[in-house]
Amino acid sequence: MIQIDRIEKSFGHNRVLREVSFEVPKGCLYGLIGPGASGKSVLLKITAGLIRPERGRIVVEAQDIFSMADIELQKFRANFGMLFQNYALFDYLTVYENIAFPLRRMTTMTEEQIRDRVADRLKRVQLPGFEDRMPSGLSGGQKKRIGVARATVMQAPYVLYDEPAAGLDPVTSQRIFNLLRDEQRAAGSTVIMVSSDIERLLTVTDRVGMLYKGRLIFDGTTEEAKGSQDPYVRQFVHGLVEGPL
Amino acid sequence: MGESLLEMAETAGGMGVLFGRILVRLARLRFDGAEFLRSMYKMGVKSVPIVIVTALFTGGIMVIQAAPIVKRYGAQGLLGWGAGFGTLREIGPLLTALMLSGRVGANNTAELGTMVVTEQIDALRALAIDPISFLITPRFLAFILTLFLSTLYADALALLGAAYAGKGLLDVEPSVFYNGLTSGLLNFGDVAVGLIKSVVFGIIMALASCHFGLAVKGGAPGVGRAVNATVVASAAGIFVLDYFVSFGISG
Numbered sequence: 001m002i003q004i005d006r007i008e009k010s011f012g013h014n015r016v017l018r019e020v021s022f023e024v025p026k027g028c029l030y031g032l033i034g035p036g037a038s039g040k041s042v043l044l045k046i047t048a049g050l051i052r053p054e055r056g057r058i059v060v061e062a063q064d065i066f067s068m069a070d071i072e073l074q075k076f077r078a079n080f081g082m083l084f085q086n087y088a089l090f091d092y093l094t095v096y097e098n099i100a101f102p103l104r105r106m107t108t109m110t111e112e113q114i115r116d117r118v119a120d121r122l123k124r125v126q127l128p129g130f131e132d133r134m135p136s137g138l139s140g141g142q143k144k145r146i147g148v149a150r151a152t153v154m155q156a157p158y159v160l161y162d163e164p165a166a167g168l169d170p171v172t173s174q175r176i177f178n179l180l181r182d183e184q185r186a187a188g189s190t191v192i193m194v195s196s197d198i199e200r201l202l203t204v205t206d207r208v209g210m211l212y213k214g215r216l217i218f219d220g221t222t223e224e225a226k227g228s229q230d231p232y233v234r235q236f237v238h239g240l241v242e243g244p245l
Numbered sequence: 246m247g248e249s250l251l252e253m254a255e256t257a258g259g260m261g262v263l264f265g266r267i268l269v270r271l272a273r274l275r276f277d278g279a280e281f282l283r284s285m286y287k288m289g290v291k292s293v294p295i296v297i298v299t300a301l302f303t304g305g306i307m308v309i310q311a312a313p314i315v316k317r318y319g320a321q322g323l324l325g326w327g328a329g330f331g332t333l334r335e336i337g338p339l340l341t342a343l344m345l346s347g348r349v350g351a352n353n354t355a356e357l358g359t360m361v362v363t364e365q366i367d368a369l370r371a372l373a374i375d376p377i378s379f380l381i382t383p384r385f386l387a388f389i390l391t392l393f394l395s396t397l398y399a400d401a402l403a404l405l406g407a408a409y410a411g412k413g414l415l416d417v418e419p420s421v422f423y424n425g426l427t428s429g430l431l432n433f434g435d436v437a438v439g440l441i442k443s444v445v446f447g448i449i450m451a452l453a454s455c456h457f458g459l460a461v462k463g464g465a466p467g468v469g470r471a472v473n474a475t476v477v478a479s480a481a482g483i484f485v486l487d488y489f490v491s492f493g494i495s496g
Contacts, residue, residue, distance in 0.1 A: 045367065048371050050367050050370055050371060074370070074373050074374075074375055075373060076373075077370065077371060077372070077373040078372075078373040080371060082368070082371040084364045084367065084368060084371075085364070086363055086364055087363075088363060088364040088365050088367065088368035089365075089368075090365055090368070091359075091360075091363075091365070092283075101372065102372050105372065105373075105374060106372070106373065
């Protein structure tokens with residue numbers, strides 16, 4: 001389980017997160033939604049231990065990650081897979097080396113095993129044969145899919161996705177969401193997924209939380225989110241033009 | 246004025262903290278070997294052509310400037326010593342450092358800064374990899390080694406350039422130039438002074454370029470500002486440290 005407990009974060013005078021609290025049960029695919037600049041990506045980075053909040057705790061496997069020493073936290077991050085909003089592919093490595101990077105660093109797999117795993121990932125994200133390409137030669141959608149491949153290659157128990165399908169066409173987008181759900185079900189991993197593609201996101205989530213101006217204004221099941229009568233949640237989930245947002 | 250001083254103090258403090266973190270990793274031999282070799286190739290091997298050209302012409306320029314005095318006082322026999330003294334103790338390490346500050350330092354800052362704004366540094370941390378061990382410490386070492394080795398062959402090439410210029414402008418035979426160089430007025434201490442300076446310059450340039458690269462904020466314009474800051478800070482640092490090292494060694 002991931003427990004997010006009263007997280008507060010500001011950048012200068014800008015309060016990005018205000019007392020955000022929710023729990024992601026073990027094996028749950030949790031969708032985090034909200035308008036732009038509501039703090040979703042920042043919360044994801046805090047959950048991964050990449051940014052320290054001013055107040056609050058992130059508790060994973062009964063451990064408060066921010067009470068760990070830096071070296072301990074660094075090792076603990078090996079339990080997380082993460083997809084960044086801007087892909088964060090390493091420019092000087094090929095696609096193959098990008099996906100193989102965590103396997104080389106954190107496992108004792110042989111080169112043949114790594115090759116097979118990378119090929120499998122590329123096949124799953126529908127980019128077979130892209131091993132020798134450089135990130136600079138890829139489209140935005142292709143980079144996103146390589147990022148998904150790298151985030152899932154370790155089959156980590158906790159995975160954080162920041163806009164996994166941004167920039168993809170509708171068909172590929174739905175395939176990626178389905179893939180991530182299938183991966184999550186097969187591995188039993190605990191996932192937090194941020195996406196602006198509400199329609200497709202809600203086809204794969206178990207629970208949903210909505211951030212608005214730094215506050216969590218909804219936390220419930222996917223069905224509860226779809227049926228919510230809260231005007232903010234209703235407008236956002238159904239993409240309505242009229243409303244308080 | 247106060248704001249500028251605060252900024253300088255913040256920069257100096259940041260570089261000091263980074264230096265400490267690098268030293269800890271060096272002491273524990275915690276740095277990535279492959280990244281070190283990659284950095285040596287990018288910083289050192291790819292700088293060879295520009296260092297060669299700079300060094301050859303530096304030697305020639307020194308002789309051109311000294312020519313009127315040499316002719317007036319008939320000091321052709323001292324040309325080798327003069328070129329050697331100036332090159333080994335000062336011009337060699339100084340100009341090599343300034344050249345590499347622009348070529349290597351700026352490039353390193355831009356690369357690191359781009360990695361920051363595209364979240365590649367965050368991706369490393371998310372993959373449980375310490376960016377200081379993986380990226381920064383290898384670059385720091387490679388920078389110092391590059392400057393040390395570049396200064397060595399730049400010194401040799403500057404003297405070669407000076408010898409050729411001496412022959413062309415002052416009709417000083419290479420053997421006379423060589424005799425002046427090895428007459429005993431110069432010794433290993435003069436070589437050591439220049440190499441010590443190259444290591445000191447390398448440290449300040451490496452710290453400046455890595456610090457400003459990692460501290461980038463504000464997207465692409467931020468990377469540009471960081472590169473500018475690196476070049477300025479490196480140049481200022483080189484001249485300040487040159488003074489103190491020269492003063493410290495000469496007494």
